[in-house]
Amino acid sequence: MNKKVKLALSTSLVIAIIVIVLIGAIVGGVLYYLSSTHPSNHLSTTTSTFISTTSSFTTTSTTSSVTTTSLAPSNSSVLVDVSQTVAPDSLDPATDFLDQVEPLFYAIYQELVEPNGSNYLQVVPVIASNWSTNNYENWTFYLRPYVHFSDGVSVNASTVWFSFYRTILMGQPPGVADYIQILFNATVYTNTGYAIPWGVNNAIQNVTGLPTANNFTLTAQVLASILSHFNAANKTIQKIMEYPYQAVVVKGPYEVQINTLEPYKYFLLDIANSWGAIVDPVFIDAHGGVQPNTPNNYINLNGMPGTGPYEIRSVGVSFSSIVLVANPNYWAINHTVPLIAEPPHIKVIEIYYGLSHTDRVEEFLSNGAQITYVSIPFLNQILGRPPYTNISSVFYNFGVLPGVQFISMNTELYPTNITDLRLAIVHAINYSELLSLFNYNGKILAILPLGPISPQYGQLYNPNNLPFYSYNLSLALHYLNEAGYEGNFYVVLPNGTTVGNPKGSQLQTLQIVALAPVTQLEQEEFNIITQDLSQIGISVSVKYVTFSIIESYATPQSTPNMVAIGWTPDWPDPVFQQLMPLTDVQFGGASGNFAWVNNSQLQQIYESLPFITNTTEQSKIIGEVYNIIYNEAPYIWLPVQSSYYIIQPYVKGVVFTDVDGYLIYFYNTMYYANNS
Secondary structure, eight states: OOOOOOTTSOHHHHHHHHHHHHHHIIIIIIBGGGGGSSSOOOOOSSSSOOOOSSOOOOOOOSOOOOOOOSOOOSSTTEEEEOOOOSOOSOSOTTTOOOGGGHHHHHHHOOOSEEEETTEEEEEEESSEEEEEOSSSSEEEEEEOTTOBOTTSOBOOHHHHHHHHHHHHHTTOHHHHHHHBTTTBOHHHHHHHSOOOBTTHHHHHHHHHOOSOTTOHHHHHHHHHHHHHTOOTTOHHHHHHHHOSSSSEEEEETTEEEEEOSSOOTTHHHHHTSGGGOOOOHHHHHHTTOOBTTBOOHHHHHHOOOOSSSEEEEEEOGGGSEEEEEEOTTOTTTTSOOOGGGSOOSSSEEEEEOSOOHHHHHHHHHTTSOSEEOOOGGGGGGTTTSTTOOSGGGTEEEEEOOSOEEEEEEOTTSTTTTOHHHHHHHHTSSOHHHHHHTTEETTEEOEEOOOSSSOGGGGGGSSTTOOOOOOOOHHHHHHHHHHHHHHHTEEEEOTTSOEEEOTTSEEOOOEEEEEESSOOHHHHHHHHHHHHHHHTTTOOEEEEEEOHHHHTTOOSTTTSOSEEEEEEOOSSSOTIIIIIHHHHOGGGBGGGSBTTOOOOHHHHHHHTTGGGOOOHHHHHHHHHHHHHHHHHHOOEEEEOEEOEEEEEOTTEEOOOEEEETTEEEEOGGGOEETTBO
């Protein structure tokens, strides 16, 4: 997860937001390094695709070539999933930001539009039948008139108004991080502490006469009361929802307009995620209602009726297991819908979270589980062994998703504040050797992109085709010698040669801070980096810390010189979701920019860059940005691993997509061979 704030925001805003969105930042994006051990660890109104102006990249959609084997499910009505290594934090999509919960959420809840299973840079209509926009700022959605929740409550335009305003007002990580400066004003938020959908204060005053136009505390209280006693037939509430100058406007029973603060061409990709879920007002109001800046504890623990193909049957202690059953009242039955919204084939889904590596292997090998995951060094524990000798029948490799892995170098803290030292470091590392760690049977299951943007974005990735930093010890020593005189230090090479200012002090050991527990693959990466840097006389140690330590990095002084971490976008926006979080000083520390990049030229560019809708113009400016970042070298870019799962060969209809920077699948599309 990362925070989406316009660059004009003050640093105090960012610090204020960190407290609220930190959990999401840790589990959704910032701490993506965990996923090296698991897959984490003008618009058409008549077609179902988002015409992307960013890339022609299309992923492999969905199914491996499956051969018939003697394997079969022990119960054709049940699918067991043990692949998700971390349990949910909550069952409310307005609260939980954990990547591992996404397959569950997409089974229960639905959005106006959802990711296209064959291309995650596109969306398909689900609760909405179609949409239109002329300017990327005013988006009109036309709803299917027959959609309803599993408890029978109908969905209409007022339900959409309720759902978006609830998510924003609750002030939890998903709503704050993913709608700030898009559907609510960041300055209002930092000044008042309330996330208020823009314009609703004026709507309330215009209709009721209450003095809410400039009183956002009163606005929050009144809006919470409306949402907690929601009655779409109430004339006053109707007039408030119909007020035209606000974030969400009810235009008719099944027509709703969403208005962004700025023209934003990636808006559909934003709301296609779980924080865009359309939720049940009747159930929510009967179970605690809506309070500003407050989660709903009942729904956190129990979930709620959704419009999706499944509903919750049972929840295990601490979310260790969750059982889903097919929704017998699913609205899509007997209706034409996109593949990812079709009625389910397998009636019961049993999900077991947080199982040990050994259990995930044994459950799969015993045919007790249909979906599992193991990290690259352990793939041979399953693949290639009978009955899985045909690897292509069980190994679903989706490739690399957008996101970056890196070791940050604090540009505001000695000695990594010396640009020449950072350049020496990036040229002293053998990147080919790092990539070789991701080798499985002769295939490298990783790529090495030149961050901060990912190659999946086509012409917006590295527009000037800058070469990746070369492994060049001579060049590294040149930069290191310059850095030594600038920083008044020296290093001693393995052969005894002194590099730098011999009259200065010997360079201290540099410490890389990384997340515990370390995996075998991570440890091997650190071993290579440590050995490579020792060749130029730089001593490096690695310290493993917990989430709570990482979250404390709120200033340059509290952030270590080097942090091994990673970043994934909440939705596929290369600027607002990758470039800015990693290089905008207002995202400094745990909000993404662990290197504390602080460049006045970048800050000025970022004022408008995310809202430029012309891709050619945006690409040209990104090229200028890349040149600046490349020459400052604030990050050591590391390999980004492929995302994959291991699935029994008799499971068919597997559809994958990227959601929140995480590889997910849709339970409802799956079926067993010879059992449709």
